Amino acid sequence: MALPEYDLPDASGHFGQYGGVFVAETLIAALDELKEAYAAAQRDAQFIAEFEHELKHYVGRPSPLYHARHWSAVLGGAQIFLKREDLNHTGAHKINNCIGQALLARRMGKARVIAETGAGQHGVATATVAARYGMTCVVYMGSEDMRRQAANVYRMKLLGARVVPVDSGSRTLKDALNEAMRDWVTNVSDTFYIIGTVAGPHPYPMMVRDFQSVIGREAIAQMQEQCGRQPDAVIACVGGGSNAMGIFHPYIPVGGVRLIGVEAAGEGLGSGRHAASLTAGRPGVLHGNRTYLLQDENGQISETHSISAGLDYPGVGPEHAWLKDCGRAEYVSVSDGEALQAFHDLCRLEGIIPALESSHALAYAASLAPKLARDAILLVNLSGRGDKDIHTVAERSGIRF
Amino acid sequence: MTRIAGLFGKLRAQQRKALIPFITAGDPDPALTVPLMHALVQAGADIIELGVPFSDPMADGPIIQRASERALANGVSLRQVLALVASFRHDDRETPVVLMGYANPVEAMGLDEFAAAAAAAGVDGVLVVDYPPEESRAFVSVLRAHSLDPIFLLAPTSSEERIAQVGTLASGYIYYVSLKGVTGSAALDVAAVAARIPGIRARTGVPVGVGFGIRDAATAAAVAEVADAVVVGSRIIEEIEHSARETVCDRVAVLLAELRCGVDSVTAGGKGAKWAG
Numbered sequence: 001m002a003l004p005e006y007d008l009p010d011a012s013g014h015f016g017q018y019g020g021v022f023v024a025e026t027l028i029a030a031l032d033e034l035k036e037a038y039a040a041a042q043r044d045a046q047f048i049a050e051f052e053h054e055l056k057h058y059v060g061r062p063s064p065l066y067h068a069r070h071w072s073a074v075l076g077g078a079q080i081f082l083k084r085e086d087l088n089h090t091g092a093h094k095i096n097n098c099i100g101q102a103l104l105a106r107r108m109g110k111a112r113v114i115a116e117t118g119a120g121q122h123g124v125a126t127a128t129v130a131a132r133y134g135m136t137c138v139v140y141m142g143s144e145d146m147r148r149q150a151a152n153v154y155r156m157k158l159l160g161a162r163v164v165p166v167d168s169g170s171r172t173l174k175d176a177l178n179e180a181m182r183d184w185v186t187n188v189s190d191t192f193y194i195i196g197t198v199a200g201p202h203p204y205p206m207m208v209r210d211f212q213s214v215i216g217r218e219a220i221a222q223m224q225e226q227c228g229r230q231p232d233a234v235i236a237c238v239g240g241g242s243n244a245m246g247i248f249h250p251y252i253p254v255g256g257v258r259l260i261g262v263e264a265a266g267e268g269l270g271s272g273r274h275a276a277s278l279t280a281g282r283p284g285v286l287h288g289n290r291t292y293l294l295q296d297e298n299g300q301i302s303e304t305h306s307i308s309a310g311l312d313y314p315g316v317g318p319e320h321a322w323l324k325d326c327g328r329a330e331y332v333s334v335s336d337g338e339a340l341q342a343f344h345d346l347c348r349l350e351g352i353i354p355a356l357e358s359s360h361a362l363a364y365a366a367s368l369a370p371k372l373a374r375d376a377i378l379l380v381n382l383s384g385r386g387d388k389d390i391h392t393v394a395e396r397s398g399i400r401f
Numbered sequence: 402m403t404r405i406a407g408l409f410g411k412l413r414a415q416q417r418k419a420l421i422p423f424i425t426a427g428d429p430d431p432a433l434t435v436p437l438m439h440a441l442v443q444a445g446a447d448i449i450e451l452g453v454p455f456s457d458p459m460a461d462g463p464i465i466q467r468a469s470e471r472a473l474a475n476g477v478s479l480r481q482v483l484a485l486v487a488s489f490r491h492d493d494r495e496t497p498v499v500l501m502g503y504a505n506p507v508e509a510m511g512l513d514e515f516a517a518a519a520a521a522a523g524v525d526g527v528l529v530v531d532y533p534p535e536e537s538r539a540f541v542s543v544l545r546a547h548s549l550d551p552i553f554l555l556a557p558t559s560s561e562e563r564i565a566q567v568g569t570l571a572s573g574y575i576y577y578v579s580l581k582g583v584t585g586s587a588a589l590d591v592a593a594v595a596a597r598i599p600g601i602r603a604r605t606g607v608p609v610g611v612g613f614g615i616r617d618a619a620t621a622a623a624v625a626e627v628a629d630a631v632v633v634g635s636r637i638i639e640e641i642e643h644s645a646r647e648t649v650c651d652r653v654a655v656l657l658a659e660l661r662c663g664v665d666s667v668t669a670g671g672k673g674a675k676w677a678g
Contacts, residue, residue, distance in 0.1 A: 012535060020535075020536050021533060021535060021536060022531040022533070022536055023459075023460075023531055023533065024459075024460040024530045024533070025533055025553070025556045025559060025578065026554070026556045026558070026578055028533055028556075028558070028559070029558035029560070030558070168463070168470070169456060169457065169470075182460075182462070185460070188558075283508075284504075284505045284509060285503075285504040285531060286457060287459065288531070295509065297509065298478035298479060298480070298509060299455075299479065299506035299507070299509025299510065300455065300456040300473060300478075300505075300506065301456040301457050
């Protein structure tokens with residue numbers, strides 16, 4: 001099924017009942033300023049040209065579309081194509097959005113950028129663009145995530161960013177986001193908050209999606225060129241959901257293409273230790289938007305678990321909530337163990353070390369492919385490379401360096 | 402007339418300003434919340450703002466966040482907060498109580514069920530920090546249906562248009578956040594606050610309370626000179642945090658009495674600054 005005339009969000013930032021602007025009055029003026037600046041930038045041909053120039057020459061776009069022939073043959077069903085966002089500068093899709101927002105910050109005259117990060121990929125991408133454009137950069141990161149992703153912490157420091165550990169709450173992504181919001185509300189006159197995913201108050205979910213939609217636009221052209229048709233399904237992992245929104249969005253009006261988001265089932269949905277907000281959560285309000293949340297019966301936000309820090313988040317972008325409710329996209333979940341298996345398979349069969357986040361999408365593709373005919377096509381967004389995860393994987397395998 | 406409107410009418414007649422302390426329900430212990438509320442009233446509180454603990458208090462600084470974490474560690478839910486208010490009402494039918502918190506616990510309970518239960522418990526007003534006017538039309542009508550005052554925030558960055566918008570929705574009082582940042586932040590620019598208050602009061606027709614940055618009798622006095630009410634949060638939570646259970650009520654009462662002196666020094670019997678409302 002396809003949605004005719006898809007033009008969400010509406011003027012007030014809503015995707016149906018989801019999205020919106022659920023923030024304290026102290027942030028409203030800053031969001032209004034951002035909304036106006038972004039709308040003006042979208043109409044500015046020079047801004048768009050510079051964004052595209054940077055994506056081409058600094059990020060290395062377009063990212064390749066790669067037919068994973070060997071893996072597809074071993075699975076014995078559908079052909080799997082990988083959209084290689086792992087080959088971007090900094091090793092993940094996150095840089096697309098960071099360039100867009102940094103250019104916008106510069107246009108608004110803000111010399112200081114801040115960010116929250118979970119796995120560290122968005123922090124690294126933000127530190128990278130801050131160095132590139134000569135901006136001061138502060139990254140908030142949960143102290144638990146800093147432990148899990150020590151290499152990325154060092155990368156950010158090499159790039160000139162200050163990394164601030166967050167010790168409140170569960171010491172992960174959601175707490176880093178709370179802390180970054182507090183910084184923003186305090187320093188709003190000279191500071192731009194680069195949110196890394198399609199969540200937060202309007203206009204962030206729309207803006208981040210727009211900057212990431214280059215993934216889906218390229219994929220549509222590349223699929224046509226290489227296969228003469230579009231895939232039967234597009235599969236992407238979903239934490240906050242920015243890589244998934246980036247590849248899904250241009251496909252929303254394309255009929256006959258299933259959109260499948262894969263959440264982190266952690267140690268299993270029944271274990272209570274997972275991060276599958278669309279699969280197992282219910283609607284609520286957090287971090288400036290209404291969306292599906294993992295929460296207890298009293299409305300307190302749950303602590304989540306995933307082997308991949310980038311999926312370890314109790315909410316999800318509001319547009320995914322809308323796509324789920326209206327049926328245009330399906331959301332499934334994959335456990336830590338299944339993701340690890342896919343991680344190892346891609347290493348051994350294709351010579352590609354995928355991020356643990358992306359390994360969730362790969363794992364679902366691996367379970368779906370054998371059920372389909374050999375001429376079926378699955379397009380998987382390989383959102384990042386897995387170099388950052390080798391310590392986590394080694395620890396799981398009982399290996400010490 | 403609601404309890405809050407009645408209170409401001411009475412204070413206006415006495416040419417006095419309101420003192421509004423904030424504590425988080427369940428901090429340091431649910432058993433101490435009602436005794437703390439009574440101690441606050443005896444030491445001079447006119448209204449009590451009672452914080453509903455939330456796991457992700459994005460607009461609060463570290464002091465109130467820690468209070469929230471202590472309360473949650475005690476397992477305090479929104480329903481229990483309402484039970485604490487009902488218990489307070491056994492012995493105090495006069496002092497208005499305003500709940501202050503975040504949207505998700507309220508939505509998890511359901512807007513209608515929450516408003517009915519809050520009214521039954523004896524709550525007078527509700528401030529949901531992350532419900533700005535554009536997202537709270539439904540909530541405001543539910544509150545009104547139960548005679549609860551919707552309390553809204555305004556900030557130094559709020560435009561004239563927004564002030565007018567809040568004026569159409571708010572009753573009870575408006576909470577003017579005196580500086581940029583989160584609760585517990587430092588500096589307070591009284592002159593800048595003084596410049597905004599008359600315009601807000603004129604546009605909205607609702608008394609204006611000022612919070613953020615009030616730490617002692619002197620800052621309380623300075624704010625009382627320009628505002629209709631003085632809201633103190635983080636400083637009181639700090640006192641609770643640093644007190645033993647046995648002495649917490651006494652220490653908080655001493656602090657509040659000091660703030661009360663500050664507030665009264667510029668009004669009736671003090672410098673006599675006139676109520677401008």
